[in-house]
Amino acid sequence: MTVQMVRSSIRLKSLVGFVALASLGISGAAVAQPGDHVRIGDAELVPKVILGSHYRTNAYLMESNEEAGVALMLVPSAELKLDGQDVKLDLGAGYQLRKYMSSQLSNLDRFRDGNFKIDLGLMPKSIIGFDLQENFRSSSRESEAWYSETTALITHLRNDLSGAVAFHPGGALEADAGGHFSFDDYNVPAGANIDNNANYNSRLGYGPAASFKWRFFPRTAVLLNASMDWFKWNNNLVNIQSGAGQTTTEYGSYLGLPDGTLLTVSGGLRGRFTERVAIGLVLGYNKAIYDEQTVIDDGLNEPEAAGDIDVSSGFGTDSTGLDNLLASASIEYSLSETHRVVLGYDRGIEDSYFTNYVLHNYMFLRYHVLLGTRLGVGAEGGLSLEGFRGEVARDDVVVRARLNGTYAANEWLAVGTGVWWDRRVSADGIAAIEYDDVQVNLNLTFTY
Numbered sequence: 001m002t003v004q005m006v007r008s009s010i011r012l013k014s015l016v017g018f019v020a021l022a023s024l025g026i027s028g029a030a031v032a033q034p035g036d037h038v039r040i041g042d043a044e045l046v047p048k049v050i051l052g053s054h055y056r057t058n059a060y061l062m063e064s065n066e067e068a069g070v071a072l073m074l075v076p077s078a079e080l081k082l083d084g085q086d087v088k089l090d091l092g093a094g095y096q097l098r099k100y101m102s103s104q105l106s107n108l109d110r111f112r113d114g115n116f117k118i119d120l121g122l123m124p125k126s127i128i129g130f131d132l133q134e135n136f137r138s139s140s141r142e143s144e145a146w147y148s149e150t151t152a153l154i155t156h157l158r159n160d161l162s163g164a165v166a167f168h169p170g171g172a173l174e175a176d177a178g179g180h181f182s183f184d185d186y187n188v189p190a191g192a193n194i195d196n197n198a199n200y201n202s203r204l205g206y207g208p209a210a211s212f213k214w215r216f217f218p219r220t221a222v223l224l225n226a227s228m229d230w231f232k233w234n235n236n237l238v239n240i241q242s243g244a245g246q247t248t249t250e251y252g253s254y255l256g257l258p259d260g261t262l263l264t265v266s267g268g269l270r271g272r273f274t275e276r277v278a279i280g281l282v283l284g285y286n287k288a289i290y291d292e293q294t295v296i297d298d299g300l301n302e303p304e305a306a307g308d309i310d311v312s313s314g315f316g317t318d319s320t321g322l323d324n325l326l327a328s329a330s331i332e333y334s335l336s337e338t339h340r341v342v343l344g345y346d347r348g349i350e351d352s353y354f355t356n357y358v359l360h361n362y363m364f365l366r367y368h369v370l371l372g373t374r375l376g377v378g379a380e381g382g383l384s385l386e387g388f389r390g391e392v393a394r395d396d397v398v399v400r401a402r403l404n405g406t407y408a409a410n411e412w413l414a415v416g417t418g419v420w421w422d423r424r425v426s427a428d429g430i431a432a433i434e435y436d437d438v439q440v441n442l443n444l445t446f447t448y
Contacts, residue, residue, distance in 0.1 A: 037448065043082040043089070050075040052416075052443025059105055060146045061424075061435045067146070069105040073098050073443070088121035107152040107189075110140050121166070129166040131176060135159070144432075145189035150198075156353075157185040162209070172215040179208045182229075186353045201238060201257065201353060205231035220271025223282065229262040231351060236298035237305055254308040255354065256295035256315030256391050262351060263287045266326055276334045284326035286349050288357045290390075292316035314391040317356050319349055323389070338370035356390030364400075374408045395427040414445040 038045040052073040058066040077094030098110040115137040123129040140153040164178025182205040190198045209227035216222060238255045266284025273279055292311050299309040330344035346362045364382035371377065384398040404418035420439040 040080070042084055043080055045078060045080045047078045047448045048076070049446045050077075050443050051446075052441065054442070055440045056437060057439075058435055058437040059100070059108055059142060060144050060152060061142050061437060062144055062146070063431050063434045066435075067105065069100050069102050069108070071098050071100045071105075071108075085125055086123055088119075088124040090117070090119040092117050107146075107148050107150060108142060109151075110153065112138050112155060113140055114138050124166075125168070127168055127170070129168060131164045131166050131178070133160075133162045135161075143189060148189035150190055152189055154189075155187040157183075157187075159183045164209070174213040175211065177208070177210040179206065180229075181206045182231075184353070202234045203231050203351075203353075204234075205229050217271060217273075220269065220273065222267075222269050224267045225284075226265045227263075229264075230260075231262070232259045233257050233294075236294045237302055237309070239302075239305075251391055252308040252313075254299075254302065254305045256292070256309070256313070257354075258290040258292050258315055258356070259294045260288060260290040260351065260356070262349075262357075263289075264326065268328070278330075278332040280328065280330045282326075282328040285324055286319070286326045287324050288319040288349055288351065290316060290318055290356055314389075314393055315356065317389050317393075319357060319359075319389070323349060323359050323387075340368045342366040342368075352388065352390070355388050355392035357388075359387040359389065361385040376406045376408075378402070378404045394430055394433070396433065397425045397427055399423040399425075412447050414447070416443045416445060417441060 038047070050073070052075075053070060054073065055068070055070050057068050059069045060067060074097040075094060077092065079092040080089065081091075082089040093116045094114060096110060096113040098108075098113070100106060100108055116134075117136070118132070118134040120132045121129060122132075136159045138155065138157045140155045143152055143154050145152040160180060160182045162178060162180035164176040166174070166176040168174055183202070184205070185202040186200040187198045188200045207227060207229040210225070212224040214222045236257055236259065238257060239253065240251065240255055241253045264284065264286040266282050266286075268280070268282030268284075270280040270282070271278065292315055295315050296309055296311075299305050325347065326349075327345065327347040330342055332340060332342045334340050342365070344364050344366070346364075347360065349357045349359045352358045362382060362384040364380060366378070366380045368376070368378045380400070380402040382400040384400065386396040386398060388394050388396075399422070401421040402418065403420075404416065406414055406416045408414050418441045420441070421437070422439075423436045425434055
C-alpha cells in the first residue's frame, strides 16, 4: 500500500465517521431539551459546540521580534455512547477552526484540525470478547516560519488502528492481546526546504501489544503492559537546505532518520487507598533501537548527500542507560469533597520526526476546587526536561503554568476562561529555539 493510498484511506475514514454521526443523530432520535442529550434507542448522543477566542503574546513562538494576535475559534463535536450486553460503543468526532483577526497572521489560521474515534467492544460481558479501536487526529502547532505565504504551521496527521482479543474470566481479572497499525504524516511550511514541498515525511508503524489488570481492592488495580512497535520512515534522509547548496544549520544539508523499533514493558498499581488518598505508581523499561543502515542505503539515491552520511553524526543513536527507565507516579490528596491536590511525575521516550527519539521528564502540581455548585477553578504548574537524541541532539527546559475557570450557567451552557504561560529554554544555549508565550482564553460551550 502506497503512502498516498494510506492518506486517501484516512481522509475517507474521517468523512465516513462524520457522516455516520450525522446519520445517527437524524435517524430515530428522540426529542430532547438542551442539556438532556439525545437518546437513540439505547444509545446517547451528545452534540457540543465551543465558541471562543484567545490572545497570544507570541503567536510564532519566536525568541525575539514577537508578534501578538487575537484569534476566534469554533469547535463543533459530537459523541455517541452505547453500553449494551453484546456491544459497547464510543463513537466521536470533532473539528476545530481557528481564524486570526489580523491578516498579517493569516498563515497561522487552522482549517485542518480535527479528530475521529471509534472504540468498539464486542461481547464485553462475556468470557471472551473483542476490542477494536480507530483513532484519527489532525493537529497543528505554530512554527517560526512567519515568512510563509501559505501556512506557518507544522501539521501532524495520525491514524492508529488497533484490535485485541479480550479475556474476562470474571471477578477481578482482565487481560487482552492484539496489535496495532499506525500512520503518521508530517507537513511543514512549504518554504522551509529547497523542494518547496510541505510534506516533510511520513511513517508507518505496527506491532503487538498485551495488557493485564487485577483489581485486588474495589478501587485499586495492579497493571501490566507490554508492546513492540516497528516503524519505517518514507524518507530516511531529509533535505533541510533552504536553497541549493545553502546549509543554514549545524546539522549539514541532510538529516538522517533511521527506521527502528520501540519496546515498552511496564507494571505497577493505581488506586484509592483511603477516602482522601489515591496513589499511582508504574515503572518500566522502554528501549529504542535504530537501524542506521536504512539511512546509508537511502543516501545511495542522493549522491550529493555523501558528506552528511556519517554514523558519528548521531543518527545511529540507540537509547541506553537511564534513558530506558519508564516511570509514572502520582499522589492525589482530597482536602475535602471539593478540593483536590495532585503531585505527579512522568518519564518516558518516544520516536521523533526530526531526530531519533526524545526523552521527557515532566514534574507537575495540580489543584482543583469547586466553589459553590457552578464555579470550578483549576491550576497547574509543571517543569519538563526534554532531551533530544540522534543527529539533532539538545536538551530543553520547558516551564508551564495554567489557571482555568469554568462557570456552569445552566445545564447546556458553560463559560470558560484561562491564562496560560509557556516558556522554553535551551540548556545548551541554543537561542533560536527559546521563547515565552502568554495565552488568554475565553470560550462558551453549548451542550445539547
